[in-house]
Amino acid sequence: SCDASQLCNCSSMGLDFIPSELTAKITVLNLAHNRIKRIQSQDLQQAVNLRALLLQSNEISSIDEDSFQSLAKLELLDLSNNSLTHLSPLWFGHLFSLQHLHLQGNSYRDLGQSSPFSSLRNLSSLHLGNSQFSVIRQGNFEGIELLHKLWIDGSNLSQYEQGSLKPIKEINHMIINLRNSTIFSEIVRDVVHSVTWLDVRRIVFSIPAQVQVLRVLSSSFARKISFRQTLLTDATVPEIASILEDMPKLVELELVDCRLLGTGQWKMEIQAKKSQTLRVLTIKKLSIEKFYLFTDLQAVEGLLSLFTRVTVQNTKVFLVPCRISQCLRSLEYLDLSANLIGDLSLEHSACQGGWPSLQTLNLSQNSLSNLEITSKSLSHLGNLIVLDISQNNFGEIPDVCKWPKLLKYLNLSSTQIPKVTNCIPSTLEVLDVSGNNLKEFGLQLPILKELYLTRNQLKTLPGAAPIPNLVALSVRRNKLNSFSKEEFESFRRMELLDASDNNFICSCEFLSFIHHEAGIAQVLVGWPDKYVCDSPLAVRGAQVGAVHLSLMECHRSLVVSLICVLVFLVILLLVAVGYKYHMVWYLRMTWAWLQAKRKPKRAPPKDVCYDAFVSYSENDSDWVENTMVRELEQACPPFRLCLHKRDFVPGKWIVDNIIDSIEKSRKTLFVLSEHFVQSEWCKYELDFSHFRLFDENNDAAILVLLEPIQSKAIPKRFCKLRKIMNTKTYLEWPGGEEQQQVFWENLKVALKS
Numbered sequence: 001s002c003d004a005s006q007l008c009n010c011s012s013m014g015l016d017f018i019p020s021e022l023t024a025k026i027t028v029l030n031l032a033h034n035r036i037k038r039i040q041s042q043d044l045q046q047a048v049n050l051r052a053l054l055l056q057s058n059e060i061s062s063i064d065e066d067s068f069q070s071l072a073k074l075e076l077l078d079l080s081n082n083s084l085t086h087l088s089p090l091w092f093g094h095l096f097s098l099q100h101l102h103l104q105g106n107s108y109r110d111l112g113q114s115s116p117f118s119s120l121r122n123l124s125s126l127h128l129g130n131s132q133f134s135v136i137r138q139g140n141f142e143g144i145e146l147l148h149k150l151w152i153d154g155s156n157l158s159q160y161e162q163g164s165l166k167p168i169k170e171i172n173h174m175i176i177n178l179r180n181s182t183i184f185s186e187i188v189r190d191v192v193h194s195v196t197w198l199d200v201r202r203i204v205f206s207i208p209a210q211v212q213v214l215r216v217l218s219s220s221f222a223r224k225i226s227f228r229q230t231l232l233t234d235a236t237v238p239e240i241a242s243i244l245e246d247m248p249k250l251v252e253l254e255l256v257d258c259r260l261l262g263t264g265q266w267k268m269e270i271q272a273k274k275s276q277t278l279r280v281l282t283i284k285k286l287s288i289e290k291f292y293l294f295t296d297l298q299a300v301e302g303l304l305s306l307f308t309r310v311t312v313q314n315t316k317v318f319l320v321p322c323r324i325s326q327c328l329r330s331l332e333y334l335d336l337s338a339n340l341i342g343d344l345s346l347e348h349s350a351c352q353g354g355w356p357s358l359q360t361l362n363l364s365q366n367s368l369s370n371l372e373i374t375s376k377s378l379s380h381l382g383n384l385i386v387l388d389i390s391q392n393n394f395g396e397i398p399d400v401c402k403w404p405k406l407l408k409y410l411n412l413s414s415t416q417i418p419k420v421t422n423c424i425p426s427t428l429e430v431l432d433v434s435g436n437n438l439k440e441f442g443l444q445l446p447i448l449k450e451l452y453l454t455r456n457q458l459k460t461l462p463g464a465a466p467i468p469n470l471v472a473l474s475v476r477r478n479k480l481n482s483f484s485k486e487e488f489e490s491f492r493r494m495e496l497l498d499a500s501d502n503n504f505i506c507s508c509e510f511l512s513f514i515h516h517e518a519g520i521a522q523v524l525v526g527w528p529d530k531y532v533c534d535s536p537l538a539v540r541g542a543q544v545g546a547v548h549l550s551l552m553e554c555h556r557s558l559v560v561s562l563i564c565v566l567v568f569l570v571i572l573l574l575v576a577v578g579y580k581y582h583m584v585w586y587l588r589m590t591w592a593w594l595q596a597k598r599k600p601k602r603a604p605p606k607d608v609c610y611d612a613f614v615s616y617s618e619n620d621s622d623w624v625e626n627t628m629v630r631e632l633e634q635a636c637p638p639f640r641l642c643l644h645k646r647d648f649v650p651g652k653w654i655v656d657n658i659i660d661s662i663e664k665s666r667k668t669l670f671v672l673s674e675h676f677v678q679s680e681w682c683k684y685e686l687d688f689s690h691f692r693l694f695d696e697n698n699d700a701a702i703l704v705l706l707e708p709i710q711s712k713a714i715p716k717r718f719c720k721l722r723k724i725m726n727t728k729t730y731l732e733w734p735g736g737e738e739q740q741q742v743f744w745e746n747l748k749v750a751l752k753s
Contacts, residue, residue, distance in 0.1 A: 002026065010034070011054070018043040030054040032078070038062040045070050052076040056102065059083055065090040073097050080127065081105035087116045099124040104153050110135040118143030129153030129177070136160045141167050151175040155202065157183050165190040175199040185213040192216060197224040204231045206261075211239040218246040226254040234262030241303070245278070252280035259287045264295035278303070279330075282311040291316045301327045311335040319345040325354025335362040337388075342367040347377040360386040364411070368392040371415075371423065375401040382406065390414055390432070398423050412436070413452070434474075442466065453478065474498040610642040611751050612702070613665035619675035620706060621645075623733075628671075631744055632751070639751055641669075666700070667751055672730075673706040702750050703730035 002008040007028040010019065015034040022029070026047050036058040044050070048070050060082040068074065074095050084106040092098065098120050104127045117123060123144055129152050136154075138161045150171050160183045174195045178184045184203065191198075198220070205211050217225070225244065232240070237260070244250055288294060297304075304327045311334075318340040328334075334355065341349065341363060355361075358381055368374050371394045378384060384404040388411040395416045401423035403410075410428055414435035420443050424431065429447055434454035441453060441462035450472040451462070458478040464470070471494055480502040578584060616624045625643070632639040642665050648657040662668055670676070731747055734740055 022047045024048050026050055028052045028054075031058070033057045035059055038064075039067045040064050041066050041069075043067065047071065048073070050074055054078045055082070056080040056105075057082075061085065063088070063091055067091065069094045071095060076100040078102040079106070083107050085109075087111055089114065089116045089118060092116060093119050095120060097122060101125070102127040104128060104151065105130050107132055109133060110137065111140040113137065114139050115142035115144075117141065120144065123147065125149040125151075127151040127153075129155075129157075131156055134158045136164045138162075138164050140164055144168050146170045147172070149173045149175070151177075152187075153177045154183065155179055159183075160186050162186060163190060165194075169194055171195045173197045173199065175201065177201040178203060181210055181213040185216055188213075188220070189216045192220045192222075195220070195222050197226070198222045199226040199228065200230065201228045202230070203227075205236040205240065206231055206233050208235055208239050211236050211243070214240065214243045217243055220247055221249050222247065223249050224252040224254065225250060226256065227258055228256045230255070230258045232258060232260045232262075234265055237262070238266045241300070245303070248277070250278050252282070253278065254282040255284070255286055256282075257285045257287075259289075261289065263290055263293040264297055266300075276306065278306055280309040281307055282309075283315055284311070284313045286312075286315040288316065297321070297324055305329050307331055309333040312339070314338040316340055318342070320349035320354075322348055322351035322354060325349055325351060328355055328358075330357055331355055332357055333360045334358055336366070337362045338365040340367055343370045343373040343377075346374060350377050350381065352380060355381060357383055359383050362388040364388050364390040364392070366392055369394060371396070371417075372398045372401055375403050375423070379404055385409065387411070397421055401425070403427075413454075468493075470494060472496040475502070477501040479503055608664055608666055609640070610647075610661070610665040611639040612667040612669045613642040613661045614669045614671065616671035617673060617675035620671055620673050623706065624671055632748070635748060639748070667702055668700060669702045669704060669751075671704050671706055672709055674709060676706075677709065702747070704747070705730055705732045707733070 001010050001013075005027065006025045007030075008026050009030045011030045012033040015031065015036060017036060018031060018039065020043075022044065024046055027049055029047065029050060029052070032054045033056075036055065037060060039055075039060060039062070041064045044053070044067060050071050051073060053071070053074060053076065056078045057080075060079065061084065063084070065088060068077075068091055072094055075097055077095065077098060077100070080102040082105070084103075086108050087103065089112070092101075096119070099122055101117070101120065101123060107130065109132050111128070117126070120143065124146075125148050126144070128150075133154055134156055136157065136159070141164060145168060147168055147170070150168070150173070152175070155177055157178060157180060165187060168191070171191060171194050174191060174197070176184065176187060176199065178187070178200075179202065181203070184200075188198070198217075225247075244253060301324070304324065307328060308330050310328070310331060313335060314337075316339060317336060320336070320341075346363070346368065361378070361381070361384060363374075366389075368389060369392070374389060374394075378387065379402040381404045383406060385406055386409040387404075387407060390411045390413040392415050394412075397417045397419065399421050403425040405427070407425055407427055409430040410425065411432045412424075413432045416436065417433070418437050420433060420438065420441060422443070424443055424445070426445055427447070428445055430450040431445065431448060432452040433441075434452050434456070436456055438453065438456040438458060440458065440460070441451075444466040445451075446467075447469055448467045449469055451467065451470060452474045453462070454474050454476040456475075456478050458475060458480060460480070461475065462473075473494060473496070476498050478499075480499060614624060614628075625645075629641055629643070632641060642661045644657070644661075647661065648654070649660075731743060731750070734743055
């Protein structure tokens, strides 16, 4: 389970214990999602160079105190989602290099009486807590002074001793999942000056009294506050805003997957009194049940003027009031992706005087449908440089559009445009028209540097003359099948050409040309996405000299043609052999036999029409028809015989006639001669009779030897016929008249039996 870099992946293998004989070469050991219950002293003793040990999602309930003693180089230990009921400081005593420790999702109720982490001087991230975690004591975090991330899952935390988190002097990102607002306030009070980014999850602020626990944040030095899966109301939003504007260093506010009950009718007006630092607002997946009744947010106009970056994603925004847009005077970045903004609402949102400093605008995944109106609505944004209007359904593209004068980046990917026209501004340096139905690209864009044409219908490269300054071109997943030398010559100045996942017909000459003559710094051609070539040409990092293309890769058309010819010849040969040796006949014969095997072995008495079915060679027909038939059918009483010439149903398949005749006859009379065993038709009759009659182990078959037959003349496949002739009596046609009378009497007796 180990690769060349000694990363050993043993996850989801149903292991009940850590594999034995681990070597010192292993650097990463993944044992996640197994059924391991215990870690013993000797399990990891030899893995002295282990850097990462992943044991999450097992059933571990017991760890020997010296189990990790030899892992001095371990940097990541994941014991999350197991069954540990306590944490021992002795487990971590020798993990001097440990940086990341994940202990969430176990069954411990506390961290013990002292700190289990006192020896972890290099610890960077710590994940703690579970549904039963209820107590944090003083001294539990002794020895930790700096953490990049601290995650406490304390959904049922009921006791927190004041000062427990104070030993940690600096926490870059702290995630708190709490329900108890009092405990939340006590924890925040201890980290008010040490945390940089406070991430609050699953907390409810439905009435103003619940918000008071946040008052402690007024003196916090946090630069970013995040609320995730938090409930807000019209009554609590003004209170929270009032607390946040008092924070002296707050720069960014983030709301993710939150729920707001209300329509924006906030009773207290919010003004930017003290907060001169808040610059970034991020709102993602905010659920507003009555979003269609939401007000124009006049109450927060004073706060909006300071924002430089605003993101409102997937929140059902269908309009930004003009007055709000005009208040966003400092706004440089605006992301309104995955909302409901249409052509007319954009025209109102981007009104005159709105977003005067805006440089980047993202309107992807909205309801825009008219590119001419969209471009005109944004044309007055004099500072706009980057515009993303991808994944809208424009469908058509006009011949001429009006765009902001400084626009340099335009993303029109996945907008259903069938072609490109002069609507595309000539000021662009980067253009993305991927995922459309373009069959050609011939625009004149003199300063364009990057062009993305992925997932279109192109069959040729765009001309280089209209885009002389192009340095990067992506034509992945089109219908290109070749490059000409002229096309490469025209793109000599390019640094990157990505043409992977196309329909290239690979040739060794083509690869050689790219390598020696094209002069492009990096070329990705791919058959499909197989070769990543740079200069000198490399294939997934290997030099071109080490690449040996197969015959299929270099001469695909020729190889495919040869395969088709060979397949045709084989089919032709099989048809000829089958015709010569009657293969179709034998197949039909086998099918008839299989059907017959399913029928009852004997027909009901009422269906028996004949005393005997006579099987004979055409060369013996004179004796059968003129001698035997006259003797038997004119006897007293007469016998009813079935002859193929007389009694077979015209138009019916001969095998079906044979089967029906045998089944409707009490006996089958074989007239054996040299002609019989050489006759193809008689062989077919014997085939079926051999399967049908002789398997019944009765005397339904009567053999009449018309002339002496050598035993070797009988086909070997009729082993039962040979056996019957060797073990049972058969009738021989005699030469004398007196003996012939005895023959007829014996035959009549056999037919009556």
